[in-house]
Each structure stands twice: as C-alpha cells, then as structure tokens.
Amino acid sequence: METVQLKQQVKEQIVKFLNLTTVQPHDIKDEEPLFGEGLGLDSIDSIELIVMLSREYGIEIQDPKEGRKILVNVNTMVDYIEKNRTK
Amino acid sequence: MLYIHKSACFSAQQTYSETDLSVITESKDNRLKVKEPVYTDIPPGTLRRMGKAVRMSVGSALPLLKEFPQPDGIIIGTANGGMEDCIKFLNQIIEYREGLLTPGNFVQSTSNAPAAQIAMITKNKKYNNTHTHRGLAFENALLDAFMLLKENPDRTYLLGSVDEISDYNFNIDRLDGCFRDEIVSNKQLFDHPAAGTIAGEGSLMMIVSGQPSGAFAAVDALQTIHTTDERLVLKTLFEFLHKNGFPAVAPDLLITGENGDARLEKYYRNAESLVPRGTAIARFKHLSGEYSTASSFGFWLATEILRTGKIPEIVLKKSGKTDIRKILIYNNYRGLQHAFVLLSAR
Numbered sequence: 001m002e003t004v005q006l007k008q009q010v011k012e013q014i015v016k017f018l019n020l021t022t023v024q025p026h027d028i029k030d031e032e033p034l035f036g037e038g039l040g041l042d043s044i045d046s047i048e049l050i051v052m053l054s055r056e057y058g059i060e061i062q063d064p065k066e067g068r069k070i071l072v073n074v075n076t077m078v079d080y081i082e083k084n085r086t087k
Numbered sequence: 088m089l090y091i092h093k094s095a096c097f098s099a100q101q102t103y104s105e106t107d108l109s110v111i112t113e114s115k116d117n118r119l120k121v122k123e124p125v126y127t128d129i130p131p132g133t134l135r136r137m138g139k140a141v142r143m144s145v146g147s148a149l150p151l152l153k154e155f156p157q158p159d160g161i162i163i164g165t166a167n168g169g170m171e172d173c174i175k176f177l178n179q180i181i182e183y184r185e186g187l188l189t190p191g192n193f194v195q196s197t198s199n200a201p202a203a204q205i206a207m208i209t210k211n212k213k214y215n216n217t218h219t220h221r222g223l224a225f226e227n228a229l230l231d232a233f234m235l236l237k238e239n240p241d242r243t244y245l246l247g248s249v250d251e252i253s254d255y256n257f258n259i260d261r262l263d264g265c266f267r268d269e270i271v272s273n274k275q276l277f278d279h280p281a282a283g284t285i286a287g288e289g290s291l292m293m294i295v296s297g298q299p300s301g302a303f304a305a306v307d308a309l310q311t312i313h314t315t316d317e318r319l320v321l322k323t324l325f326e327f328l329h330k331n332g333f334p335a336v337a338p339d340l341l342i343t344g345e346n347g348d349a350r351l352e353k354y355y356r357n358a359e360s361l362v363p364r365g366t367a368i369a370r371f372k373h374l375s376g377e378y379s380t381a382s383s384f385g386f387w388l389a390t391e392i393l394r395t396g397k398i399p400e401i402v403l404k405k406s407g408k409t410d411i412r413k414i415l416i417y418n419n420y421r422g423l424q425h426a427f428v429l430l431s432a433r
Binding site: 017018019020021022040042044047048050051054055 | 131132134135136183186187188189190191194
C-alpha cells in the first residue's frame, strides 16, 4: 500500500476507533499533534490507539516510552506501521 | 418523607424541556427509543466515549445540578447500565481471543458508570450508590434516598434511574417471551392483549430532599415484594394501603404499569379492584415501553400530574376524581417484582 493511502486509512481508523464524532478523517493533518493541542486526545485514547495498531497491523507495543514516540502524529504512526507491520 | 424539587425525564415522548403528551411518538419494530436532545452540557471529549445509558443519565442530571449543585449524594437505579457497551466488550473478548482489549467499552459498561460519570463531571465526592435489582432497581434507589432522608432531612440527593435498549438484550428478551413476535404499535398496545409487550428505555433524574420548601410532590410510602402469587400481591397492597390511612385517605388516582401483556393483566385488575370507584385510573407503558426501570416513567408522570394538576388524556384509562392530591403507583416487572408507591401533592 502506498504511503498516501496508508495515511488516509490510519486517519479513518483513528476517527472510527476513538469515535471522533465531530472530526472527519480529512480534518486530521499529517503533522498535527494527536495529544494535547491539535486533536486533543488523552491517555485513554493512547491505549485505544495501541490496541488499534495491534489489531489492524499486528504491531505489539510493550514499552510506553516507545508508544510516546510513535503516537506523535499521523506521519510518525504511518512511518512506524510501514516498518513494523506484520499484517 | 421524601420531597421532589426538580426532575428531568428523557423518554420516547416529549417529556424533556417542554412536556407535551398530546401527540405521542409511535413505536418502531416494537421498540420505543428515547428522543435524545443535543447534549450541550457534556464536554465533547467525554461525550464521544459515552454509551447511550451513560449519555442519557448524565444529560438529564447536569441541568438539574446547575440549579442544585453538589447534592449530598448520587443514587441511581439501573438494571443493566450500559448494556450495549457491555455486549461490545464481551464480543471483543471473543473476537480478539481474550487478547488486548480497549478500555472504553469496559469503563462505560459497568452498572455504576452513570452515577460515576455524573460524580466525576461535577466533582462530587460524596455518597454514590447504584441499585441494580432488575425490575425494582428504581424503587430500591428510591428506598435508599427515603431512608437517608429520614435520618437527615436537611440533605439533598440526586436520585434517578436509567436503562437502554440494546439489540442483544432485546433479542434475548424477545426469545424469552417478554416482547411480542408480531409488530404492534404502542398506539394499539392495549387493544388486543396478548403475551408480550413492547420494549422501551429512558432516564429520570430528580433532586430530592427531606425539606418540603420548594417541593411540588412528596413520596409518602413505598413497598416492594417478590412473588408470583397474585393473592399475596393483593393482600400486600391491601395492607400497604391500610398502613397509610386507607380507606379514610384514598388515592385520587391509580397509575398502573399495565403493558398489554395478557399474562400480567390479573395483577393490575386486582389493584384496580382495591381502589374506590371514584379513583381515576391511568397507565403509561404505551408511552414508555417496558424496561426494568420503566416504573420511573410512571413515577415521573405522577409527579407531573401533581405538579400541573392535570391528567394527560392519553394516559387515562378510567375517569374519576379530577382534583388529584394523592396517587398510588402499582407496577410489576414480569409478574415477579411488584412495587407500590404513594405520592402526594405539596
């Protein structure tokens, strides 16, 4: 899958998994921070995203510090998925 | 004595904000689903995680808590809590082979999630209790508040109930014979009694205290009983009425939980036979549908009648007294859990 397509897919999954009823996938910018300012996600959302990476891409994140580096924005997520996905 | 100062009711009908029971919403596929308002008081980040039961209870509680902030406790009756989220969570366990599960559905699925969410949003760290006694969940919450206020009449509590229709539970209950197989409109629910009824859901929140000042209704007494013995139900209701001044003090209105299920009619006929001829008789489950805490809709209806002094035409089964000062509610859940509540006007 092309990176552009993967980014779109990840944005759609973020909206679906986190039930972001007021956000459309195309509203999420590639470089926009997911937590704090930007999309404004919180710690429960980070667990939801880790579960999403496990279910959709077969990626197991055991170390929370590692998670913080991956879940910065859509670009960092997609970069990690491309390098580590098992499905 | 428990006094009711303010209430908010979410139901399938127009019962929130401006109450209007002159036009009734029709059931669809034997279900009466709640008309949810736009939840402007719930932070969007919190709202997106809420299941329907939590959303309804928080949404109906917050406007009351603006006027009565920081009550001395939050007491809620719910048989199932966030059932839809519970089913999602259980399905995830199967789907992902007991692997990594998302926390959202689990957090929202517990029965005490509604009371907990209200407490967290309003930062209320006082008494917080959830009663889950199926068809008597609301009455047990009411009894809890009643006993607490008997000890400390100066206190104020947020008292309420909530239950939602989940697809899974609806189907299980339908297979169990609780709901009718053939489609029936709530508008014709009482025309042809048969086995089963229609499903409903709703939320009621009230501010209650032991002080009469500013209250529009009061609960004089309540009693519950578990039995399928109709003679024992009749005897218990007879004794309950006599303990509370009958026949010198008789209810002006009887509200029953009649729901079109032919198997339960005998209980309601018996209750109707106990009250004097002049007592008006009303019923409400064609407006609310049947659910474990549907009696709370009947309770809300009673308080509205006491507040406004008017009985909506749509609920009236038999005309009688028009100056309604005292109301008896009799509800039963699946012929097993029976509740009697006496209310009076202030």
